[in-house]
Amino acid sequence: MTRWTTFLLGSAIVLGAVLLAAGSASAAPVGEIAKSSKNCKGQIAYLVSGKKCMRTGQKCKRSRKADYKRWGWKCQKKTTKRKGSKRRKTRHVLARASLSTQRGRRAVIVGANGRVSKSMALQAFSQTVSRLPGVKHRKGAVGRIRSASGPIRWLSRHRSKLTRAQRKVLDRFYGSALSRTSATPRVDGQTVAKYGTMVEAAHARIATHMGYRLPKSFALEFPAKSENFAANRATDWDPQRWDFVAPPNARGCTIEFSPEFLAAPEATQRLVAAHEVFHCYQLNLASSAAEHFSRPAWLIEGGATWVGSSIADQWTGPTPESYWKAWITAPWLPPEERAYDAIGFFARLGETGVGDVWQLMGSLFKQKVGNEYDAAVNAAGETYLSWAAQGFAREPDWGQLWDVRGPGLAGQAFKTPRVSVPAITAGRSQALWGPRRANQLYKVNLDAPVIEIGGAAFGRYRLSDGSQGELTPGTYCTTRNACYCPQIAKGKAVFAISGVKGEAKIRVSGRSIKSAGCDKPKSRLSVTGPVEHTFTEPAVCGDYFGGGYEMVLSEAVGDGLFVVRMIIGEDDGFHGAGAYTFLGGTVFDPFVELASSKGSWGTDQGEEEQVMGTAFLEAGLGSGSLSVQMLARPGGSGTATVSGTFRCGTG
Numbered sequence: 229m230t231r232w233t234t235f236l237l238g239s240a241i242v243l244g245a246v247l248l249a250a251g252s253a254s255a256a257p258v259g260e261i262a263k264s265s266k267n268c269k270g271q272i273a274y275l276v277s278g279k280k281c282m283r284t285g286q287k288c289k290r291s292r293k294a295d296y297k298r299w300g301w302k303c304q305k306k307t308t309k310r311k312g313s314k315r316r317k318t319r320h321v322l323a324r325a326s327l328s329t330q331r332g333r334r335a336v337i338v339g340a341n342g343r344v345s346k347s348m349a350l351q352a353f354s355q356t357v358s359r360l361p362g363v364k365h366r367k368g369a370v371g372r373i374r375s376a377s378g379p380i381r382w383l384s385r386h387r388s389k390l391t392r393a394q395r396k397v398l399d400r401f402y403g404s405a406l407s408r409t410s411a412t413p414r415v416d417g418q419t420v421a422k423y424g425t426m427v428e429a430a431h432a433r434i435a436t437h438m439g440y441r442l443p444k445s446f447a448l449e450f451p452a453k454s455e456n457f458a459a460n461r462a463t464d465w466d467p468q469r470w471d472f473v474a475p476p477n478a479r480g481c482t483i484e485f486s487p488e489f490l491a492a493p494e495a496t497q498r499l500v501a502a503h504e505v506f507h508c509y510q511l512n513l514a515s516s517a518a519e520h521f522s523r524p525a526w527l528i529e530g531g532a533t534w535v536g537s538s539i540a541d542q543w544t545g546p547t548p549e550s551y552w553k554a555w556i557t558a559p560w561l562p563p564e565e566r567a568y569d570a571i572g573f574f575a576r577l578g579e580t581g582v583g584d585v586w587q588l589m590g591s592l593f594k595q596k597v598g599n600e601y602d603a604a605v606n607a608a609g610e611t612y613l614s615w616a617a618q619g620f621a622r623e624p625d626w627g628q629l630w631d632v633r634g635p636g637l638a639g640q641a642f643k644t645p646r647v648s649v650p651a652i653t654a655g656r657s658q659a660l661w662g663p664r665r666a667n668q669l670y671k672v673n674l675d676a677p678v679i680e681i682g683g684a685a686f687g688r689y690r691l692s693d694g695s696q697g698e699l700t701p702g703t704y705c706t707t708r709n710a711c712y713c714p715q716i717a718k719g720k721a722v723f724a725i726s727g728v729k730g731e732a733k734i735r736v737s738g739r740s741i742k743s744a745g746c747d748k749p750k751s752r753l754s755v756t757g758p759v760e761h762t763f764t765e766p767a768v769c770g771d772y773f774g775g776g777y778e779m780v781l782s783e784a785v786g787d788g789l790f791v792v793r794m795i796i797g798e799d800d801g802f803h804g805a806g807a808y809t810f811l812g813g814t815v816f817d818p819f820v821e822l823a824s825s826k827g828s829w830g831t832d833q834g835e836e837e838q839v840m841g842t843a844f845l846e847a848g849l850g851s852g853s854l855s856v857q858m859l860a861r862p863g864g865s866g867t868a869t870v871s872g873t874f875r876c877g878t879g
Contacts, residue, residue: 271297273562274661274668276649283356296322298560300330328368333554335371341598342524345832346389349382357401361393367646370739377507378529378567385521415450423448423485430502433539434509437586444513445480476646479806495544503536513593522597526563530570531589537636541848549636559620559644562665563601575634580615581608601665605728613686614698617667617724646671646722650669652679657737662687662727670723677707678746679716684727685732692719693833699734703744
């Protein structure tokens, strides 16, 4: 039976002893700058100009200041005087941007391994929990932090590195609130019962998803005042609260609610209660407090934020969670460098491949520390890898893949900034990167007659005509009726590149029709009379790069290759599996290429060659027959006829 009290000294004393012992085994602090490469002594950044190792004092270009800013850098003027000369030399070099710029909309700067460095932990604790001796507050170091459980946990990991005076302040937060405040507020029994019932209701809802209840009692505390500084509170309606969670062998879990919590709307109180109860679950899943301190911030705080919002949405209805903004507006940041805003990571996992995020959450605590991210992505599978990037676009009209949904997001319409690159003209090439374990959206103007896509990456594109598909290497024409390669739309496009399995890169290049080999082949026909062939190999069927459906029959015959390729584009009325009948030259001209020692013939969609015959295709599943007759290209003579049967799918 759950026991409700305003304080529980026994539980707090046990908790303090265990957590302090774990804190003394703190590992070395993590650097604030994420290092993505062993060979880079600075920070890896994926700029429009390419992948670069950023270091202070490096030469830079002022025209790229927006690109530098995204990665937490600035390009500033530096004037130096040469030895023995009165002349001064001015140049522009890289320098770290302000802490506010480096942090962005995140609550705090998190290291590449998911941990908060000692210097950032000191700032977070001193600015949001209680002033620490010897710590000078750095402007912009800390953003919006609603719960002090994170800063307390982050600083506890570095306890052995703190001064005696700083440890004394930290240690007070492992005891009862009575050890820090002179008096408790006059919370009557009715108030205690109200919030006890709320916590128990949150516990019951979480237990339904997790499949078990915590074998612990909860203790609620209501201190008379918050020790944080009001000026550092992000908004006046968000509660400031502390929670103390006990290791598995402790008797209970203490949750402290501040006066700000008591004044918050009920929907927010429910979100907070669920967030804090799940912290109790998280420590219950840990084998020790030391292990709990070593878990990445995205898993602990991001997981609790996702749970709090999920329960609040089910319990009260859509309850906006502002941490979403930090996730959506910075797709280039991996989950490891996030905390509360990793709510978006869990939401996307649930939407694109993980059937039950709740069970996944529990399984991640069974992983070795440091392996949690790989385990989460592997559980999601191929769908997540393909869909991870484009959801940042927030364009629901483009289709389900181009938006993200999740608890606490309803009614929030902010979008991801898209990186603009120079237009792709003939002779110009541009690398598009998917940052390591992260994503990026690019605005690209396809302005060359032929576009070549090279490299391999998970992601999707959307063209100016609305067609879209997965990133597939190949050579594509943007000009109709003038090119002998597959067609894509010219103009503005969006490319969503994902590096969730490791950094990824594709290269988009502009070519002329001739240099790309897409000009019409000259006729080599030198004999008269028909050439006939019947395909005996099965067709290859599947999605087409430009959108729609594709069927390809190919067969090597003697010294030649016969290929018939039929594409049903979305513009041609493709609407899923079903029967389609096309008349050559009317709705659909099959792409046919025949080459042998006897000559060559070819047609393309919209070309002027005379194509006769009909083609029947049942898209998706089924079979059909094909017969195509062609006249030779200008300058040749004779005809070519190909025919055969095909089967697509298993039907």
